Structure formats: structure tokens, C-alpha cells
Amino acid sequence: MRSAAESKSPVISTTEWRVRLELAAAHRIANMHGYNEGIFNHFTVNVPGKPGRFYVIPFGIHWSEAKASAILEVDFDGNVVAGEGECERSAFCIHAPIHRLNPDATCVFHTHMPFASAFTRIENGRLEPTGQTEAGIASMSAYDDTYTGLAFDPAEGERLAGALGDKKILFMANHGVLVVGKSVAETYDRLYYLERACQVQMYAMWTGRPLKKIPQAVVEHTRDQFRAAPTYGSRPAYEHHFDALMRVIDKTGTDYKT
Numbered sequence: 001m002r003s004a005a006e007s008k009s010p011v012i013s014t015t016e017w018r019v020r021l022e023l024a025a026a027h028r029i030a031n032m033h034g035y036n037e038g039i040f041n042h043f044t045v046n047v048p049g050k051p052g053r054f055y056v057i058p059f060g061i062h063w064s065e066a067k068a069s070a071i072l073e074v075d076f077d078g079n080v081v082a083g084e085g086e087c088e089r090s091a092f093c094i095h096a097p098i099h100r101l102n103p104d105a106t107c108v109f110h111t112h113m114p115f116a117s118a119f120t121r122i123e124n125g126r127l128e129p130t131g132q133t134e135a136g137i138a139s140m141s142a143y144d145d146t147y148t149g150l151a152f153d154p155a156e157g158e159r160l161a162g163a164l165g166d167k168k169i170l171f172m173a174n175h176g177v178l179v180v181g182k183s184v185a186e187t188y189d190r191l192y193y194l195e196r197a198c199q200v201q202m203y204a205m206w207t208g209r210p211l212k213k214i215p216q217a218v219v220e221h222t223r224d225q226f227r228a229a230p231t232y233g234s235r236p237a238y239e240h241h242f243d244a245l246m247r248v249i250d251k252t253g254t255d256y257k258t
Contacts, residue, residue, distance in 0.1 A: 015048045020068040022184035022242070023055055024256040026109075027066035029188065029245045035113040035195065036063040041176070042091035045107045045184055046099055052076045054099050054108075058085025067256055076100050090151040097157030098180065102164065105180040107187035112176040115198035120171050127171075129219045130204060130211050133197045139223040140190075142167035147174035169194055188245070189238035 012020070023045050030036055030043070039062055047053040055071045057063075072083035076099070078092045095108045111117075119125040126143065129135040144163040148156060160178065164170040168190060170178040179194060181187030204211055214222070232240060249256070 013049070017068065019045055019048055019184065020055060020071050021257055023071060024057075024066040024068045025242075025246050025249065026184050026188050027057060027063040028249045028256050030111070030191075031063040032249060033113075033192070033195070035111045035191070037112040038062075040088070041111045042088060042095060043107070043109045044091065044095040044099065046105075047073055052100075053081065054095060056087055056091055056095070058083065059088040059091075060085070067258055069258055093151045093154050094157045094160060094178070097154050098161045098164070098178075101158065101161040102180060104166075104168070104182060106182045107180060107184055109179045109181075109187050109191050110176060111191070113191075113195050115202050116171070116177045116195050117175070118202060119198055120173055120175055120177070125171070127197060127201060128211055129214045129216075130201055131197070131214070132222055133193055134201060135214055135219045135222040136226040137169065137194055137197045139219070139226075140168040141171060142169065143171045143173075145173050147172075183239075185239045185242035186236070189241050192241075 023043060026043055027036075035041075039060055042056060044054045044056045047055055050073075053073055053075050056074055057066050058070060058072055061070065070083065070085070072085055072087055073081050074087045074092065074096075075081055076096045078087060078096065080087055091110075094110060098105050098108050119127060124145075127134055127138050127141060129138050142164050144160060148159070151157065151160075160170060160172065164178065164180070168180055172178060177194065179187055179191045181190055201211070229237060231237075
């Protein structure tokens, strides 16, 4: 792989800068929500107008330190083509194949966030349709029941892309979760509600009492309602949600925009 030190500074368009800013914000927000695990886990997004390239923060940067200007531009062969630093090996091996193989994976977010990851530690762990959020999340979730070790080979990312299929969320056995979407706002909103659904269901499971499941016909109706959700001011709800989260972190500092 070519090192970042050998790379040239990129000429960044207005569209690219907006995506960089949103990706940096997503890391800061995820840190606020407790979704990160040390300096590991990874959020990536395709570079607008540049097929075969994605954005990722340099390895070693804590999510609370993410900045738009520090984000790396990496190609699908793992070369850092712009920016200073290194792309973490598993970030490349998981994300590049999924970006390449899945047309809906403009963004790929992978975390070990606690409640969702807890389901990957349960034998035949499945998120059951016990509430409206769970019904919506369950309908877009796939499950990989095979853990193969650390993802240090792109073949593992290809395998995970196959396990994800046409779904938007993948529970990765004995590991964590992976969420894809067509924008940073959509993907973060999906990640947020995934963790909330898993948290509430885990709390219900801890009571030791039977889970009260929603009838399948109602699950399907609820799923269709989510898919046909109204827009607000011609914008989907997830964009309003992400804007609100950006305002929250702006109160603690705006250096992620630099």
C-alpha cells in the first residue's frame, strides 16, 4: 500500500467537504453515545464523484478527535491517496469489499456497540418484533452466524457482503454489527435506532418473563409504514435527526468542522 506521506493534498469540492464534515460529526456523535470501542471500529463513506474511493479517519485517532480535514481518502486496493496517516487493516478488509459489491452501501458503519453486540453473543440471537422500533429494524436485518477471526483479508469483507445481501443491517456472530445506507445521516439514524431497539429488548429479556411479540401481519404493516414514512419540509426524518445531533455536539465544540 502507498503511505499517506507519499500522497498529495486533495483538491476538495464543496460536496466532498460536506461529506467529510458529516463523517467527522458522526464519529463525534457516536463517541457521545458510547458506540465506539477505544480507537477501533470504523465508519466509511464513498467519496462523491470518485468511484472506487472511500473516506475513513486515520488509525489511532479517537472518535472524539475526528476532524473533516484529517479524514483519509483510500482506494479499493487499500492505498491512501490523500491525507496523512494509515487506514486500519480491518477497516479496509471489511469496508472496501462491501462498498464495491453493494450498490446501497454509500456508507458502511461498523461498531461493537454494547447492546447490539450482545445479541451476537447469544446462541441463535435474533432481534424479535416486540415493539415498533424492533419491527422496523428486524425487517432490514441479516445475521451472520459464523465467526472467522480478525478481518485481515478482503475475502472476509466479501463474505460479509454476501451475508448482508439486500438488507441494511448485519449482526456479525461473536463480533459486532454493520450498518449500510445511502448517506451519513441515514446510516447514523439506522445505527442509533438499532442500538435502542437492542437495548430495550435486552432489558425486557432481563426480566426473565416471556417476550410479547407483535403478530406477523402487524409487523408487516408496521414495516410498510416505516418505508412510506412522511417527509418534513421535503426532507426525511433521519436528516432532521442528524441535524439535531450535530447541533448537540456543536454546543461542546465545533473543531470537527476544521
